Amino acid sequence: MLANYGYKDATGDYFITIDTDQCDGCGDCVEACPVQVFVIEDEDPNDPLRDIPVAVVADDKKNKLKYECDSCKSSGDQVSLPCIEICNVKAISHSW
Amino acid sequence: MEKNKQEYWRWTESNWRNPDINPGDVELFTVGIDVGSVSSQAVIAADGEVYAYGSMRTGSDSPTSAVNALNYAIEAAGIDRERVNYTVGTGYGRINVPFADRTLTEIACHARGANYIYGDKVRTVLDVGGQDIKAIHCDENGKVITFMMNDKCAAGTGRGMEILADLLGVPIDEVGDRSFAFEGDEPAPVSSVCVIYAKTEATGLLRKGWSTEQVLAAYCRAMAERIYSLVKRIGMEKEFAVTGGMSKNSGVMDRVMKLAGIERITTQWDTQIAGAIGAAIFGHSLCKNKKRKKRRRR
Amino acid sequence: MITAGIDCGAKSTRAVLIKDGVIAGRGLVLTGFDQVKAVQESLEKALRDFQIIEDQIDRIGGTGSGKDSIINADIHVNDIKAMSKAAAFFFPNARTVIDVGAEEGRVAKVDKNGNPVDFAVNGKCAAGAGSFIEAMARALEISLEDMGKLSLKSNKSIPMNSQCVVFAESEVVGLIHAKTEKNDICKAIHDSMANRIASMIRRIGIEEDVSMIGGVSYNPGFLDSLKRELHLDKILIPEMPEYGAAVGAALVAGLDGH
Numbered sequence: 001m002l003a004n005y006g007y008k009d010a011t012g013d014y015f016i017t018i019d020t021d022q023c024d025g026c027g028d029c030v031e032a033c034p035v036q037v038f039v040i041e042d043e044d045p046n047d048p049l050r051d052i053p054v055a056v057v058a059d060d061k062k063n064k065l066k067y068e069c070d071s072c073k074s075s076g077d078q079v080s081l082p083c084i085e086i087c088n089v090k091a092i093s094h095s096w
Numbered sequence: 097m098e099k100n101k102q103e104y105w106r107w108t109e110s111n112w113r114n115p116d117i118n119p120g121d122v123e124l125f126t127v128g129i130d131v132g133s134v135s136s137q138a139v140i141a142a143d144g145e146v147y148a149y150g151s152m153r154t155g156s157d158s159p160t161s162a163v164n165a166l167n168y169a170i171e172a173a174g175i176d177r178e179r180v181n182y183t184v185g186t187g188y189g190r191i192n193v194p195f196a197d198r199t200l201t202e203i204a205c206h207a208r209g210a211n212y213i214y215g216d217k218v219r220t221v222l223d224v225g226g227q228d229i230k231a232i233h234c235d236e237n238g239k240v241i242t243f244m245m246n247d248k249c250a251a252g253t254g255r256g257m258e259i260l261a262d263l264l265g266v267p268i269d270e271v272g273d274r275s276f277a278f279e280g281d282e283p284a285p286v287s288s289v290c291v292i293y294a295k296t297e298a299t300g301l302l303r304k305g306w307s308t309e310q311v312l313a314a315y316c317r318a319m320a321e322r323i324y325s326l327v328k329r330i331g332m333e334k335e336f337a338v339t340g341g342m343s344k345n346s347g348v349m350d351r352v353m354k355l356a357g358i359e360r361i362t363t364q365w366d367t368q369i370a371g372a373i374g375a376a377i378f379g380h381s382l383c384k385n386k387k388r389k390k391r392r393r394r
Numbered sequence: 395m396i397t398a399g400i401d402c403g404a405k406s407t408r409a410v411l412i413k414d415g416v417i418a419g420r421g422l423v424l425t426g427f428d429q430v431k432a433v434q435e436s437l438e439k440a441l442r443d444f445q446i447i448e449d450q451i452d453r454i455g456g457t458g459s460g461k462d463s464i465i466n467a468d469i470h471v472n473d474i475k476a477m478s479k480a481a482a483f484f485f486p487n488a489r490t491v492i493d494v495g496a497e498e499g500r501v502a503k504v505d506k507n508g509n510p511v512d513f514a515v516n517g518k519c520a521a522g523a524g525s526f527i528e529a530m531a532r533a534l535e536i537s538l539e540d541m542g543k544l545s546l547k548s549n550k551s552i553p554m555n556s557q558c559v560v561f562a563e564s565e566v567v568g569l570i571h572a573k574t575e576k577n578d579i580c581k582a583i584h585d586s587m588a589n590r591i592a593s594m595i596r597r598i599g600i601e602e603d604v605s606m607i608g609g610v611s612y613n614p615g616f617l618d619s620l621k622r623e624l625h626l627d628k629i630l631i632p633e634m635p636e637y638g639a640a641v642g643a644a645l646v647a648g649l650d651g652h
Contacts, residue, residue: 001240007248008326009558010289010518015244015329045201046240048184048378049385063248063557067593227561249519250560259560292520292529292559293497296404303427 001047005057006065006095014066015095016057016083020044022091025053032086035068037061055091069094111150111172117142119175126182126383127169128205128375129162129196131189133226134341137369138165140173140180141376146212148173149369158192182383184375188227198382202371203232203243209374210337211238213365219333222352224323224342226254231327238374242330249290252322254341256291257348260315263295264308268345275312275347283310285317294318312347320351327356336360339367397453398440399644400467401476401637402433402460405496405524406609409436410637411444411451412644419444420637429463437466455647457639459497469647474502474513476642481605482508483645484632489601492620492629493638494591494610496524501594503601508645514594520559522590524610529559530583533566534576538613545580545615552578554586562586580615588619595624605630607638 006015016037029038037057044054061068072081073096083092122142130137132154140148150168154161162185170177185193186205193199202223210221216236223230228247234240250256261268283306288294294315301311323342338360342348353360396418400409403425411419421439425432433456441448456464457476464470473493481491481504493500499522502513516522520529531541552574556562562583569579595604604626610616611631621629632638 002242002330004242004244004329007246008329009249009521010251010293011516011522013329043198045199046203046243048198048200048204048382049239060553060555063555064589067590070593070597073597249558255560288518290519290559292525293518300427 003046003056005062007063011066013095014069016065017093017095018055018057019091020047020050020054022089023055024089025055026088027055028086028088029055029083029092032082034071034082035061037065037068038083066096109150109152109168111148111168113148113172113174114146117145117147119147119173119179122147124181124380124383125175125179126184126376126379127166127180128184128186128372128377128379129166129193130187130202130205130369130371130375131158131162131165131185131192132187132371133189135368136161136165136187136189137372138162138169139369139372139376140169140175141373141380144377144380146373146376149372151366151369154189158189159194161189162193182379182386184379184382186371186375197379200375200378203230203240203245205371205374205378206230206339207232207234207240207243207374208238208377209370209372210234210339211236212373212377213363213367213370214335214337214361217335218337218361220327220331220336222323222327222336222338223340224253224338224348225340229253229323229326231330233330233333244326244330246326251289251291251294252319252326256294257319257342257345259291259295260298260312263298264311266308266312271312271316272344272346272348272350274309275316278307278309278313282317283314285321286314287318289318289322316345316347317351319348320355323348324352324355327352332356332358334358337363337367339370343367395452395648396446396450397455397644397648398437398451399455399457399471399476399640399642399647400433400437400464401458401640401643402429402456402463403458403495403497404460406636407432407436407458407460408637408640409433409440410640410644411440411446412641412648413444417637417641419446420634422636425460429460430465433460433464433466453647455643455645457643471643471646473498473500473639474510474515475646476639477607478502478504478510478642479508479645480607480632480638480642482506483641484607484638485603485605485630487603488605488630490595490598490604492591492595492604492606493608494524494606495608495639496528499523499591499594501591501598503598512598514597516590516594521557521562524608526559526562526587527583527610527613527616529563530566533563534570534579536576541580541583542613542615544577545584546618548575548577548581550575550578550581551585552582554582557590581619584613584615584619585623587616588623591620592623600624602626603628603630605632607632607635609636611635
């Protein structure tokens with residue numbers, strides 16, 4: 001499943017997509033993110049019959065990703081993002 | 097199967113029982129409760145088939161609304177509450193279903209519920225509610241392949257429509273028809289996405305001499321473009337189903353369909369209970385899994 | 395030389411007159427739906443304030459979202475350039491400038507000559523601008539002035555979940571019904587707004603001194619939240635900060651005339 005967390009408002013699209021078919025719930029992204037965007041859930045609330053842990057975007061972060069992720073997306077040179085870098089299975093992507 | 101015949105029943109509270117199922121023959125009763133911001137539904141599934149439901153307005157207290165909806169469904173079902181083996185809570189107020197064995201998101205439940213009420217050909221489900229927009233792409237089993245949910249911004253939601261209807265003094269259920277009742281060409285859409293700025297823009301259009309109907313058309317068109325841009329993100333594959341309060345607003349939905357170049361499928365079921373149906377059916381699977389695990393543990 | 399700067403914004407239109415590097419007259423009117431009229435009226439107010447006539451103005455610079463309605467402008471000045479020049483005019487050591495107006499929040503990094511080096515803008519969404527605080531004041535049924543004062547009396551941190559003006563209004567009403575102290579609600583509103591503005595600043599990188607122009611600068615509650623969010627001791631505010639962008643436009647018009 002491609003789980004799109006985030007939003008689109010008048011200023012643009014701010015989605016983090018987690019490919020739950022790739023994600024094994026290892027939790028590396030939780031450690032890597034400086035602003036605690038990710039959380040590991042033992043039971044995926046979007047996929048009731050899945051029985052292994054999965055990364056999700058925290059409820060209190062999903063509606064302010066534009067602001068939360070700003071610290072890793074400084075303008076100018078496009079830096080690589082820690083959450084994307086750390087993920088062994090390439091399950092994470094950003095829309096902006 | 098008999099369906100509720102009242103066309104606008106969702107504005108009145110109602111409950112229903114499936115006369116084709118004999119409760120004496122049922123092994124597992126599971127319950128799905130969907131606590132939304134406006135209404136709360138409880139569905140009772142008998143061995144994974146919809147057996148009864150109750151639908152009520154959500155009161156100021158969500159946990160009470162959840163209990164009331166369940167009691168209303170139980171009343172129609174004519175069974176003892178003790179016979180319920182497993183309960184799943186979902187919806188905006190899902191944390192307020194204290195007696196639930198498990199809580200699931202509306203995403204999972206809507207997809208599964210849509211698969212039940214529309215059939216297994218349904219691939220895209222768009223749900224536009226009072227406070228959010230959800231778009232789900234699912235497979236023939238109602239399993240979610242991709243989803244997108246937007247509850248950050250009011251643009252395109254029922255609340256965004258209410259604000260304009262309020263400004264123009266048009267009852268919400270007249271918006272659809274009146275948004276097509278203008279002379280001449282369809283006006284250009286309101287350019288502001290943000291509801292606050294769109295409201296200012298609409299006020300300016302009225303001052304410029306636009307009719308209420310023209311402003312409604314321009315706003316409905318802007319809402320449609322907004323909704324379409326969100327659902328496009330996950331792809332619009334046939335069959336395409338629309339649920340949620342906005343599905344009844346032809347002013348917006350007809351314009352979405354025109355943009356997408358696709359027709360929506362219909363059902364005799366009230367789409368309002370899709371989430372609770374999905375929750376009850378998942379309850380059945382989860383309950384069976386639990387029993388299996390217990391047996392294994394022994 | 396006398397130059398005029400006019401800032402035609404969504405809510406109000408402001409005009410300033412600068413004579414030989416000194417602000418000599420100011421005028422402010424509500425923009426309403428006739429921007430051209432508002433532009434003329436604000437300029438006339440400023441002329442009366444300085445007691446001169448329009449013919450004595452050498453050059454006019456126009457800025458703001460309604461700058462196309464400033465038909466008598468000799469030059470249209472981009473918002474970022476206007477705010478940067480203004481910051482350098484008021485505070486030569488300012489390296490970061492914030493401008494929060496009714497419909498747009500902007501931040502810029504400036505060099506010692508008042509030229510923008512980097513900037514970020516949050517327009518199009520009312521949650522990132524002064525409209526947010528105004529709408530919340532309406533929901534609370536208190537004045538903007540009281541909002542700032544009450545906020546300073548609170549030492550609680552209540553998180554606001556809504557990032558949209560429309561949803562935040564309902565959230566505030568919910569907090570009122572839950573008998574939350576007004577002081578605490580005001581602080582929560584300012585904290586939420588400050589968080590969004592601070593994130594824009596962090597994106598371009600913060601460098602002191604930090605200055606702020608625009609009407610929201612009058613709100614001590616917001617300033618307090620912003621300072622806390624950015625770990626700053628001080629944010630420099632000029633006298634009558636709502637004229638900031640107009641001052642910048644007048645300065646650019648003057649430079650251009652040489």
